[in-house]
Amino acid sequence: MKISSFNYLIRQGFKGIWKNKMMTFASFCILLVSLIMVGFAILVSINLDKVIGNIEEKSEVVVVVKDDVSKDSISDLQTKIEDIPNVSDLRLYSRDEALKDMMDKMTEAQRDYFLKYVEDNPLPDVFRLKIKDIQKMNDTTAQIGTFEGVESVQSPTEFADILISFRRIFFIVAIAIVLALVLVSLIIISNTTRASVFARRKEINIMKYVGATNSFIRIPFFIEGMVVGLLASGCALLITKFAYEGVYNILTSDYKLFGVFGLNNIYSFDSMLLPVTVSYLVAGAFIGAIGTSISTGKHLKV
Amino acid sequence: MVEFRDVSVTYSSGVDALNKVNLKINDGDFAFVVGPSGAGKSTLIKLILKEIDASTGTVLVNGFNLRKLRRKKVPALRRTIGVVFQDFRLIPTMTVYENIAFVLRVIDAPAKYIRSRVPYVISLVGLSKKAKSYPTELSGGEQQRVALARALVNDPQLIIADEPTGNIDPELSYEIVELLKGINECGTTILMVTHEHDLVRYFGGRIININKGSIQFDEVIGGSNEN
Ligand SMILES: Nc1ncnc2c1ncn2[C@@H]1O[C@H](COP(=O)(O)OP(=O)(O)O)[C@@H](O)[C@H]1O
């Protein structure tokens, strides 16, 4: 194709946008909303994964051993727990060790007081361990609870549990909303193209008679769709950036509350800039082009 | 060259528009197609442009067998044909120059060629002074001359005109036919549909008369302008 023809097609594409201002604007808006929703869903999922991963890494399960269990039984118990596939970093924290650590933390006065009234070591032997897959944590702790000699199993905060079910629900809802919005975008863009085709029906009619190829007739509409798509991606990106950074600043501020839940550990927008930008632009251009081709296919039968 | 062999067309509505038509128009010919409204004249033209396909029979145009011609190759066929319609079909938002240049652009012609070719065909139809006018600023006869220049700009082998004088003043009709005759003398085949018998009688030449989908007669007659 000649450069002059290419320029011509680009100009025709932009003319179409201008001629069809209202419809084009509607396409732009719905696409903008869709992209922001898509971005929101992706960003929340990524960060949920990170926060959950973080909690998984930090949280230890404590298995308290009954008082009257012998040293041999304790090592039996240790092998049994070690054999569970979902357990890692198993460590025996003996009562002697625990007492020593406790004494070390006390002030002199506290220590004197303690030694005066407590004859026997009151602390239990415990195992500390980590859970590999936190989604199966409840099964694992329940299993450990059935072992002989186990007094109790203390699992970490249930916050991880809540996050995990939230992630599951969020994922389903997000996919449903995103799919619906993408569908609506496609319909509206294809209607915009239809209006554009209608506005140019005389030209198209002549083009067909003089032997313009189908692709030549379609290219301006594609350009129209792509430009709207890319514009919407650009704006969606900016809006997402500001919104995200607002939330990010709140969560990473000095309030301890968010830190406790590990929520301060989310990604910064800049660290996700490249993948987010690329997915926005690709999604915008893609939805624009597909929406356009739906109606050019139907209305440009030559 | 246009050749019809036993061509019939039945529209999906059940109307038999053409019935076993046999017809041959050689390169360089000038032929009038006449007949009453509904005779099948436009159907003939739609077949040549492959807007529709023959229900039975074979249509050959400029070396293309239209039955075998794939959809993708239709543009190649149409680039060998110039078309003129009764209603001009000019684009109102484009000047005379743009209306014509547009045709070359959409078939991907070089910009340099467009810049020299368009003024040339505009001069051929005598509208050089109106190149920058819009269609609404022109008379019917002038608009049809623009349409003629547009049909011509691509240097087609064949020009088909479906009642080109139907929407313009009778005295200006002669002008249009004169122009077509001039184009024909340079070697382009012309097929002109009309139901203006005065015009046909005046110019004479090959007359193909269609009625109810069949060719009634196909003869060469002398024109009254020649004596
Ligand atoms: N697209 C169509 N669908 C159904 N019938 C048609 C169509 N086009 C034309 N016809 C019918 O075919 C016959 C021939 O039409 P046409 O070729 O347009 O005649 P003419 O141009 O000689 O007036 C007419 O009876 C007309 O009603």
Ligand SMILES: [Mg+2]
């Ligand atoms: Mg007709």
